[in-house]
Amino acid sequence: MLIFHNPAHHAHDGRHEMFRGRLVPCHETPARLDYVMAELQRRPAGELCLPGAVDLGLVRRVHAPAYVDFLATVWADWVALDASNADVDVLPSVWPVRGFRTDVTPANFSARVGRFSFDAGSPITAGTWAAASAGAACAIDAARAVSSGATRAAMALTRPPGHHAGPDFFGGYCFLNNAALAAQALRDAGAVRVAVLDVDYHHGNGTQTIFDARADVLTVSIHGDPKTEYPFFLGHADERGSGEGLGFNLNLPLPAGTGFDAWRAALQRGIDEIARFGADALVIALGVDTFEGDPISRFLLKSDDYRRIGAAVGACGLPTVFTMEGGYAVAEVGVNVVNVLEGFSGG
Numbered sequence: 001m002l003i004f005h006n007p008a009h010h011a012h013d014g015r016h017e018m019f020r021g022r023l024v025p026c027h028e029t030p031a032r033l034d035y036v037m038a039e040l041q042r043r044p045a046g047e048l049c050l051p052g053a054v055d056l057g058l059v060r061r062v063h064a065p066a067y068v069d070f071l072a073t074v075w076a077d078w079v080a081l082d083a084s085n086a087d088v089d090v091l092p093s094v095w096p097v098r099g100f101r102t103d104v105t106p107a108n109f110s111a112r113v114g115r116f117s118f119d120a121g122s123p124i125t126a127g128t129w130a131a132a133s134a135g136a137a138c139a140i141d142a143a144r145a146v147s148s149g150a151t152r153a154a155m156a157l158t159r160p161p162g163h164h165a166g167p168d169f170f171g172g173y174c175f176l177n178n179a180a181l182a183a184q185a186l187r188d189a190g191a192v193r194v195a196v197l198d199v200d201y202h203h204g205n206g207t208q209t210i211f212d213a214r215a216d217v218l219t220v221s222i223h224g225d226p227k228t229e230y231p232f233f234l235g236h237a238d239e240r241g242s243g244e245g246l247g248f249n250l251n252l253p254l255p256a257g258t259g260f261d262a263w264r265a266a267l268q269r270g271i272d273e274i275a276r277f278g279a280d281a282l283v284i285a286l287g288v289d290t291f292e293g294d295p296i297s298r299f300l301l302k303s304d305d306y307r308r309i310g311a312a313v314g315a316c317g318l319p320t321v322f323t324m325e326g327g328y329a330v331a332e333v334g335v336n337v338v339n340v341l342e343g344f345s346g347g
Contacts, residue, residue, distance in 0.1 A: 006138050009131050058181065075124060117171055140185045159324065179207050195283070203253070219250070296328055
């Protein structure tokens with residue numbers, strides 16, 4: 001396995017987020033990836049690689065060009081308003097809700113941030129674009145390495161995560177959708193049908209939105225029931241895609257407190273759907289916030305369960321790309337991620 005790790009991930013280090021009505025230290029921190037890298041030093045599960053330059057042409061086909069331009073320039077615009085802003089992260093404060101227009105991008109800075117976001121928990125910092133774009137490069141390069149036959153499996157080991165980022169919005173700590181970028185890179189390289197299997201605790205709303213009307217990419221997500229769990233407004237079982245994509249989205253919401261037996265049954269249902277779809281390649285949006293000790297999630301998986309997850313995914317026998325998503329029990333993130341990779345490889 002090739003593991004493309006993000007050399008710029010430390011550049012994105014938010015000072016605070018809005019959480020349950022208060023500004024609190026960010027749950028999504030550089031230490032998350034540091035623990036994975038440390039565990040890989042202890043238990044090598046693949047060859048570590050650095051990505052090349054990001055393919056912005058591909059990024060602009062998955063994400064709206066105006067949104068990509070916003071991400072690339074938002075920090076400079078923020079500091080240009082007032083030099084003292086360099087000491088404060090950007091957080092949205094106003095949003096266009098039902099009935100509001102989104103086809104005209106406002107000139108006002110705060111309105112522009114709200115136009116391209118959906119929550120107040122995803123701070124933009126001086127290094128957000130550098131980290132997110134290098135992470136996108138990891139995902140694209142991982143997919144291209146798999147497509148070329150250089151390796152059966154590769155991982156984009158990166159942060160910030162990606163699966164909540166949609167065609168033209170950020171949120172849920174996510175700015176560019178690495179799983180979607182990997183899926184598109186696989187399609188571009190010749191895979192006729194690609195499946196994205198999201199095993200993060202939170203629904204992959206961005207990925208679903210990006211591929212909602214497409215029949216060439218199947219999206220499957222196992223997650224906490226959106227009636228009670230973030231991101232709340234997408235992820236219900238009756239969402240099956242639209243237009244040409246009708247029938248090519250499968251949501252498997254589960255109640256808080258779900259343990260591994262019930263979770264594994266949902267995983268098998270997702271794997272069966274991927275087999276029926278006839279996928280040529282697979283993307284795993286790998287969140288380990290399903291862990292019993294995660295501070296913002298409510299499933300009860302244990303560290304040993306992640307080996308079984310990896311083994312089940314490996315048994316699909318498909319060229320596979322992993323993208324790193326959530327997991328906020330920071331000290332255990334490395335163990336749980338490497339357990340998945342070892343299980344996938346038969347270790």
